Amino acid sequence: MYLLGNGRLVTRDDANPYLENGCVAIEGNLIKEVGETAALKAKYPEAEFIDAKGGVIMPGFINAHNHIYSAFARGLTIKGNNPTNFLEVLDQQWWTIDRNLLLPDTKASADATYLDCIMNGVTTIFDHHASYGGIEGSLFAIAESAKEFGVRSNLCYEISDRDGEDKMKASVKENVDFIKYAQADTTDMIKGMMGMHAPFTLSNKTLEYCAAEKPEGAGYHIHVAEGIDDLYDSLTKYNKRLVFRLHDMDILGDKTICGHCIYINEAEMDLLKATNTMVVHNPESNMGNAVGCPPILKMMEKGLTVGLGTDGYTNDMTESYKVANVLHKHNACKPNVAWGEIPTMLFENNRAMAGRFFEKPIGILKEGAYADVIVSDYDPLTPMNASNINSHILFGMTGRSVVTTIINGVVKMKDRELIGIDKEAVLAHCREQSADLWNRINAGR
Structure with missing residues (x-):
C-alpha cells in the first residue's frame, strides 16, 4: 500500500475538489481513500509514504x-x-x-x-x-x-x-x-x-x-x-x-x-x-x-x-x-x-x-477509481484553491512539471527518476530505428 501525500491535492471530484495538504491512499491498482496527509498517515501507519514535497497531486x-x-x-x-x-x-x-x-x-x-x-x-x-x-x-x-x-x-x-x-x-x-x-x-x-x-x-x-x-x-x-x-x-x-x-x-x-x-x-x-x-x-x-x-x-x-x-x-x-x-x-x-x-x-x-471503455473511473481521485496519479512540482506564487485550479495549470504548469507518475497503482516515475525503464537505451534504439526509417523513405523518393 502507498500513501502519496504532502501536496496540494486536486481530485476532480466535485464532492471534495481540493485539499491544501492532501494525500491519496493506493491499494493494489485502486484508490482506497483520499484525505488530509496527517490523517491518512495515522490511519495507515504501515503504508509506504511517497512525499509530494509540496507539489500538486492530480489525476493522470x-x-x-x-x-x-x-x-x-x-x-x-x-x-x-x-x-x-x-x-x-x-x-x-x-x-x-x-x-x-x-x-x-x-x-x-x-x-x-x-x-x-x-x-x-x-x-x-x-x-x-x-x-x-x-x-x-x-x-x-x-x-x-x-x-x-x-x-x-x-x-x-x-x-x-x-x-x-x-x-x-x-x-x-x-x-x-x-x-x-x-x-x-x-x-x-x-x-x-x-x-x-x-x-x-x-x-x-x-x-x-x-x-x-x-x-x-x-x-x-x-x-x-x-x-x-x-x-x-x-x-x-x-x-x-x-x-x-x-x-x-x-x-x-x-x-x-x-x-x-x-x-x-x-x-x-x-x-x-x-x-x-x-x-x-x-x-x-x-x-x-x-x-x-x-x-x-x-x-x-x-x-x-x-x-x-x-x-x-x-x-x-x-x-x-x-x-x-x-x-x-x-x-x-x-x-x-x-x-x-x-x-x-x-x-x-x-x-x-x-x-465508456474502461471498467472503473479514470481521471479522478476518489475511492474506487483506478490509481492513475501524478505529481507536478509546481509551487504557486499566488493563492491556490478549488476555484482557480485550472488557471494555475494553464499558466503555471507544463507536462515537464510532472515529477512523479503512478499508473494503475504502479510507480512509473518518482522525483523524475524512471522506475524500471532505461531511458537512454530506449532513446538510443529509437535513434537507430528512426535513422533506418528515414533512409528507407528518402531512398525511395
Missing part, C-alpha cells in the same frame, strides 16, 4: 486522440516535401511515413511515445495507428510496448481505401483481431476500436464491410471533416454532408470517436448529440496543418461530449490546453471565451470518454 492526464506512428517525424526531411494544402500534407508526409513503417519501427515509435507519456503525466491514451508498410501485428506491437511501459491504452488501426482493397481488408482484420484480443484481456489496461481514416478515403462499400466485420460491442474511431476536401468529397459523391453520411452508414454512436469535426454545421452537431457520439479537438494539429478552427464552442454549447487530444503533435496535454485556450479566443476575437470549455474537455469530458 488522458489523451483522447494520438498518433504513435508520428513519433519519428520529429526532425525528418522528406525529399520533395513542400505541401501547400492539407491533402499534400497527408500525401507527402504522413502517408509517405506510414507506407514505410515496418513492425520494428512501430514498436520503437510506441516505446518513444509511452516514455514521453510517463514523463508528461499522461496515463491513458486513445491511439489511432497507421503503418501500411507493416499492417499485420502492428497493434499487437503497440500493445506489447503499452504493457512494458504500463500506460493504459485504447488502440485502433486506420482503415483506408488509399492503398487498395487488399490492404484495406488487412487493416480491417488487424482491427478485428486486436479488438477480440483486447476484449479477452482482463487487466482493463488495453482496449480496441475499429479505426478508420476519414470519409473521403472510405467508400460506402468499405464502410459496410467494416460494419459487417466489427466485433460486437466495439466502437469506431475516425477523422471527420478535418479538411474542407473531406466535405467536398461527400457532397460531390454522395450528395450529403459528412455526419449524415456516417449516420446513414451506422457509424455514429456512444462508442464512436470523431476527430476534429472542423467543417460541420449545426444540424450535424445536433445529430452527433442525438447519437451520443464523441468528438475530439486537436488544436495544435489543426493550426499546424492550416485546416481551420472547429466550432468547438458551439458544440459545447449544444452539450456534445468534446474531448481534447494532440493528434500526434505532442504528448503534453498542457500544451493542447494552452493552445486551445488562445486559439478560440483569437478565432472569436473575444478574450472572455474558452475559459471554461477547454478545461471541461480535458478534465471532465476526456474522463467521461474513458468511462
